[in-house]
Amino acid sequence: xxRSQIVKQHDPYKIIIGDRYECLLELSVEEDxxxxxxxxxxxxxxxxxxxxxxxxxxxxxLTASDNKFIALEMVEExxxxxxxxxxxxxx
Numbered sequence: 001x002x003r004s005q006i007v008k009q010h011d012p013y014k015i016i017i018g019d020r021y022e023c024l025l026e027l028s029v030e031e032d033x034x035x036x037x038x039x040x041x042x043x044x045x046x047x048x049x050x051x052x053x054x055x056x057x058x059x060x061x062l063t064a065s066d067n068k069f070i071a072l073e074m075v076e077e078x079x080x081x082x083x084x085x086x087x088x089x090x091x
Contacts, residue, residue: 006089009046018050020057021090025082026064035072040064047086054087 009020023045029036046058056079061070074082 004085004089008090016048018048019090021045021047021049021086023047023086023090025085035061035070037063037065037070039066041070042067043082045082045086047090049090054090056083056086 003026005024007022009022011020023043025043025045027035027041027043029041035041040063042062042064044060044062045056048055048057059074059082061072062068063070
């Protein structure tokens with residue numbers, strides 16, 4: 001991850017238990033990777049922090065230039081790295 005932006009989401013109606021954060025992570029992707037886009041790739045993560053646990057509620061890969069959805073999923077190892085990053089930075 002090269003850069004990130006983390007924003008705590010506001011829930012004025014108190015529908016959600018705990019806190020939610022939107023994390024925009026700028027990724028460094030090799031040219032031979034299926035995820036590669038010459039204009040750059042972002043990972044948008046909705047990270048949930050509840051009293052008993054914290055977890056990735058949702059994520060999506062986007063092109064950095066125009067936020068177009070990239071239909072790929074993270075592998076287990078990548079998801080573990082992102083989860084650790086969010087746990088370190090969203091508390």
